[in-house]
């Protein structure tokens with residue numbers, strides 16, 4: 001299913017990408033078309049699209065006809081969940097806004113507690129990040145690391161925040177096996193490559209701290225052993241995290257939706273919430289055809305929030321992430337790229353993550369590797385330019401499917417559960433929401449129903465407003481460019497390609 005705008009028509013000029021597009025110190029697209037090529041491309045291009053890596057735009061990369069489509073690999077062979085059709089009632093105990101991992105998991109738990117629950121989803125079930133992500137599962141540690149967290153909150157709090165990552169992973173492993181979810185979940189381990197020797201030293205130091213504080217297992221990968229873990233020659237060494245894995249996110253969405261319906265929740269797709277108003281002790285929830293009464297409202301719209309759910313929108317910054325699946329490469333080639341079929345990440349402020357598909361026939365790459373507002377053929381070039389640093393043998397034509405999604409960043413880099421003006425909020429996972437959303441959903445259900453075990457390490461952090469929210473998406477784009485520039489400068493200084 002193509003869930004994004006149709007691909008714009010390509011141009012009729014044949015030009016091999018490898019002749020014209022070079023990665024220069026990072027991911028900049030430095031294209032040197034000849035004068036005649038510029039002349040030929042100018043009328044159709046008419047517009048330049050900055051890559052998220054700052055520097056140059058696509059130049060003449062749109063000279064090439066695209067072989068990619070704006071479509072999501074995870075939709076291939078997996079139908080959108082079709083909720084059971086039933087009439088809406090005038091009121092519910094709980095209305096949940098958003099049918100992603102968070103909303104669906106909260107709905108199951110609340111319905112199992114005997115509450116009447118309605119999930120309202122503007123588009124299709126799982127339309128947001130939940131069916132667009134990398135499907136990588138792990139403890140999702142706080143971005144500040146042990147040192148940053150200790151500086152900010154003290155050692156005890158830092159340890160409890162990091163421990164929550166392990167608890168979330170344990171919770172999800174139990175959930176997947178006890179519920180028998182058909183979501184291709186495998187504990188494959190994750191390899192994280194160090195882009196410089198300094199990065200390797202600091203990665204190992206952080207692993208030692210996490211091992212001492214919360215018992216995180218890890219294995220150091222020496223440069224001589226890199227070929228056992230990755231086919232990329234971009235790294236100076238790395239670390240393997242055995243307690244990381246992968247799954248098929250859309251199949252997880254569908255499993256969660258089936259479970260919510262089986263528990264008695266009503267899921268209503270294609271029904272946007274237009275506004276939420278306080279009404280005495282409860283709420284009125286406006287949808288296009290009616291105003292529904294709800295004793296409680298849970299907002300689970302994460303990076304897809306807007307003014308209609310301003311209580312969430314004011315607290316998160318949406319950031320666009322690009323994902324691309326290669327054409328079928330065959331298991332041999334995929335094994336050469338990932339000998340142990342690990343999940344893959346790397347050091348650096350702006351980085352690329354990647355993984356084999358669950359059937360090991362293709363590779364998926366993700367990160368801030370293209371400009372999502374650019375036409376697909378330009379995104380294809382930008383992705384190829386970014387990925388060339390890792391796999392110089394992959395050309396633009398290898399990136400067959402491209403899709404984009406929105407993650408939700410918070411000012412303190414932490415996910416949040418909170419009740420604000422009586423409305424429950426769950427989200428702000430900062431790009432690591434597979435395990436966090438399910439763990440938080442369980443905690444939220446416990447809080448709402450007064451069950452024990454509802455505490456989280458994040459409870460006293462509130463859910464801070466984003467200052468100057470209206471400018472935040474622009475600010476985030478500028479910050480991404482700045483970080484990419486810092487990365488390039490750092491690698492240049494170290495005399496490494498990075």
Ligand SMILES: Cc1cc2nc3c(=O)[nH]c(=O)nc-3n(C[C@H](O)[C@H](O)[C@H](O)COP(=O)(O)OP(=O)(O)OC[C@H]3O[C@@H](n4cnc5c(N)ncnc54)[C@H](O)[C@@H]3O)c2cc1C
Nearest residue numbers: 098100101102122128129130133134136273405432433434
């Ligand atoms: C490209 C990408 C890659 C990622 N990779 C990983 C990864 O590998 N591992 C990991 O742990 N995390 C990853 N994440 C993050 C993870 O996918 C998210 O944190 C998680 O899916 C959030 O789930 P959610 O249910 O909170 O929100 P979403 O899945 O975004 O769902 C929000 C839903 O709310 C709906 N909505 C919005 N407004 C309204 C309204 N007014 N009325 C009704 N419905 C509304 C939207 O349509 C949407 O379906 C990635 C995210 C992206 C975008």
